[in-house]
Amino acid sequence: MHLKRLFDVVVVTLAAVVWLPAVLAGALLILVTAGRPVFYRSNRLVDSGEPTKVVKFRTMVKNADKLVNRDTVPVTNTRFLNIAPDSPLYTKAGRFLERCGLTEIPQLFHVVTGKMSIVGNRPLPTNVMNALLEEYPYAGDRFLAPAGLTGPAQLVGRDALSDSERLRIEGAYCHAVIDGYRFRLDFTILLATVLIVARVKDSMSYAEVMDMIAHASGSRGNVAVMEESHSAIGDNTEVA
Template sequence: MHIKRVFDVVVVSLAAVVWLPAVAGGALLVLLTSGRPVFYRSNRLVGSGDPTKVVKFRTMVKNADRLVNRDTVPVTNTRFLNIAPDSPLYTRAGRLLERCGLTEIPQLVHVLSGKMTIVGNRPLPTNVMNALLDEYSYAGDRFLTAAGLTGPAQLVGRDALTDSERLRIEGAYCHAVLDGYRLRLDFSILLRTVLIVAHLKPSLSYTEVMDLIARNSGSRSVVALDEHASPRAADNTEVA
């Protein structure tokens, strides 16, 4: 895990010439088009411990978190709370930041502090995590390692994955980090994320991401996770 921390610090430091102006520009855009607050802070799980404050750009109307959350929106086909890109909750500045993949850039301060990592599974509200645990006993595996700015599930896209598929990808990543971490795993995910956001490469499929994790890690448990249960079969037992 030490080498993963070194990777985080080196990448964030070298990329400061890019991300610091991006944070300043994004903050100015939000301020001028939708006012304060510029940043949205919320309690999120970033690991196996208690929730902590996580910051990102405010991309929605000011009361969006009270209107749409896992307690107010009934569970239908997914327990992850995925808000559609065309939702009226997004501001014009928010849509632009989302499209450019800049919404979570402020979370690089959490990476520098050691609270988060560059590559890992996304932070989650406690009520979303509880909803997942109610249905999937292995959901907790996604927080065996620290939450990240981007992760393997983002290579597919949250709307293209079922809950079971996403959890298996996220669990496979954590087991790969714990059981045989190789620097090229995070490098491969980060590079592919940048290429996808820049529209230079297409998104991957569930199978392709699982294969990428297996090829770039020393963990045999990655293969075991995918073989012991079919994500599509698991979805058939989901309770709405």
């Protein structure tokens, strides 16, 4: 993981001239249009250990976490908790920050401290993770590497992936990290994220992202074997 940490330190340092003003501007926008609190803090899993406090911009109304969470919303088509982009829970400022892909940018402070990585699978509440493990025994693979601000699943879009597809992408990424990390892996995902958010590049398909991970990490064989093993031990249904 030392090379991955080096990548994080270099990128977060070089990009500070951009992301620090972005954090200040986003905070001011929320403060002026929606009031306090500017940031939303919650306990999330960022690795295979205990939950930790994670911060991001508050993009929803103040009591949104009480109204919509995995304990109050029945599991229907996904065990991940994906709030629709047009949900009335979003504030105007929050909707703008979501559209610009800036919601999680305050988590770069977590990258600075080493709690998170720039590229990795998104942090999850414990109850969402438990719901996933009920159906997919390999769901824990998504935390073999540290959580990040953006990851391979975001290149497709959370609403375009089934739970099993998202977990396979996330597991493939983590295995690529621990089996022989290369700078090219995170650089490729980060660059694609920026281009997609800027609407210069279209979102990718599940197959394209899996191929990107395999190509950037040089682990084509390992990714194929992992997909086969996941198919054999889980995925009884797509809906739970």
